[in-house]
Amino acid sequence: MDRLMIGFKFKINDLILHTCESKLCFQDKTLCIEPRLVNLLAFLAQHTDTVFSREEIIQAVWDGAVVTEQVVTQSVFELRKILNECQHGDIIVTIPKRGYKLAAQVTLIDELDEINCGCEGTAEHNSHGMSTYGLSANQGNDGEAKVNSAEAHHQRNDACHKLNSAASKHQEAAGCAAITPFPSAPLSRALADFNRTEGLGRSWFKSLWALADNVAHRLLDVLILTTLVVVVGYLALYQSTHHVMPEIDNGLIVIATEVAPEFAPSLGYLAYGISQQLQLDLQRFSAYRTRMISANTAASGKELLINIISKQHQPYLMISLYSHSTQRYLYQSEERLDDANVAAVLVRESQDLLDSLGIHLNADQQGLVRLDWLSSSQQINQYLLAQYYINQDQSFDMAKGIQILDKLISQHPQQLELLAKRYIASAEMQSLDDSRDDEFFSHYGAALWQAFSQQSGPFTAEIWDAIALYHLYQGDNHQVLDALTRSQDVNGQYTALGYIIFGKLNQQGHPLLASEAFSQAYYLDASERTYLLCQHLFRHSELSGSAPILAALE
Structure with missing residues (x-):
């Protein structure tokens, strides 16, 4: 595949992309954008009207680094938002189940070409031309003006000389001393x-x-x-x-994952599963909002980085929690990672991370962190791998995660944690793929409700969200509200999925409540996945009417 042509300008319709300066010009507007988005747009501009899968984009733009396909999806989403500001949000086209392409007229521009792109005016050339013309027009009068000026100067000098001579003679005749001029200093x-x-x-x-x-x-x-x-x-x-203090959201923890490129992709999936589990623990036991972001993305509030680095060719899990308000690390750790100690490392890291935030767990809560219901390290590894797959945007990836959960549920048929994850993942997969498999979905719902009816709790917010979703499909609105209230009691507020369910429940009878709920869901988890779930989960929602703020992002 061709390498990126960095150092050139691309004219995309009436946009100008400066790859060296990381800026996009449109009419009289200039937008500075991140280098990763510049590289992505430049790559698509090099191959206009060609469809590329996410893997091909990762190989070309990220140079084969170990990043998830969700990073590509999020980057495309952010790039579309920027292009929307230039009225070109529709030039990046999504081809279902294949990838993306750029649908635009593209011209490669050499740096020596002079292009009026809105950021380089032409006034300088015009003023220069006018100045040259002005000098030429006045050349005929310069000679006459200089002669007249010289004659006037000589006449003034002669008059002054005569006046001074007359004054001196008068003073001498009167016997007066010469008058001293008034000093200026x-x-x-x-x-x-x-x-x-x-x-x-x-x-x-x-x-x-x-x-x-x-x-x-x-x-x-x-x-x-x-x-x-x-x-x-x-x-x-x-x-x-003096620098104005940036806006900082101390109630938000953004989570990013990085893996050294020398390791196999499976280790990257495991790291992402660890990130998902730490995010789940933060949602369960703290009042912090959490959000997944790609690495090296600007963030406010607190930033949790899960990084797998190489030391002597061995993988080490390095976790750090940085506070932008105090500009200090609240938590840092580093442990060697292998298949046998994943469970123990995950438990220690989760408890120590919560302790650094001043959150101390009781015995029941510590049992949830330890994943006591999983009997072996292999099952825990499979569980973390399933966490990775069910949080992807592609239906075939989500199907892999559901298959792993099916296998774990066959060994733990009454484990509500697994049943809730499977039911929610199945509903989201059908919504994102616009498909419907009523037989499997009904089976998953029945298994969830049966296990829930036989247990007394305590239940996590995710389990209550799954029960609320189950009753939404059953048409029992009263039970939906009751389950959402229980989820709120556990989590301190609705989860992003909880707000989506609440919006779906009210979109016909109370459209204003639905609009606020969809907007709050996107506020908690600003991703394309959340946006699509607001549109398609349970029943289609026309966001231009129910949530115009989100519709503006389309």
């Missing part, structure tokens, strides 16, 4: 006063006192002026170096 003026007072017979002491007083006043003026200049300079310097 303070010290010269004081000396002149001294000479005049001496000539008039005043005392030497009074003349000296007058000189000293005059000099003192002038020094005071200089001191005040110097002080004013220093104060103004200091204020200007302070304003230029």
